[in-house]
Amino acid sequence: LQYATMGFVFGYCYRKDLKPLLILLLAALCCLLGQGLSLVLSLRLEGIPLTDLWTTLEDSYQQTLEALASDGLLSGAALDRFIAYGLDLFHRLFLGLVAFSAMLTAALCYWLSSSALRRQGYAISKLPKFILWRVDWRLSWGLIIGLLLSVLGRYWQLDWMEMLGGTLSLIFGPILAVCGLAVLLWICKYLILHLTYEKIVVVV
16 A cells, blocks of 8 residues: 555656655655555554554564563663663654654655666656755754754653654754765865765765
């Protein structure tokens, strides 16, 4: 369901010759919606009430943590603290991780589909060179607001505010980090460093 819906979105966008960045945005939103629908349908098929979704996810995640800690490195109180910390982190970052995975999936599917169509002779618009990637500076406010909400939510002990802040940080943070790296490479290439040092900067 998720990938079939993305296929329709990509096909429509390619036919309309939309800009690559707009295609990625629409595909990410479609992927996020598809993930939600797939999850709801899976729960319905397994006979699990939708209201028990969070409990089911917690149990699954706790079992994963216990399996990771079963090698004997942690036990007793240390194991309990490890599981409690992992569940707390899971609560705060779950929605952000889902959104981040949707963005990665959309980017990968765009790269695969556009490459395949170009090989077959279709005229598909290309993304600009990586060092030319830029975003509107106002998007940085998304990260600033996310960090601020995380801090305030932790200070006032408001779980919903901290979760919202973590979600915004995981959405805007990677976008700004990637575009920031592109700006850094542009500076290295045209203003400061030789190509050899530019590769070292990328690795760092």
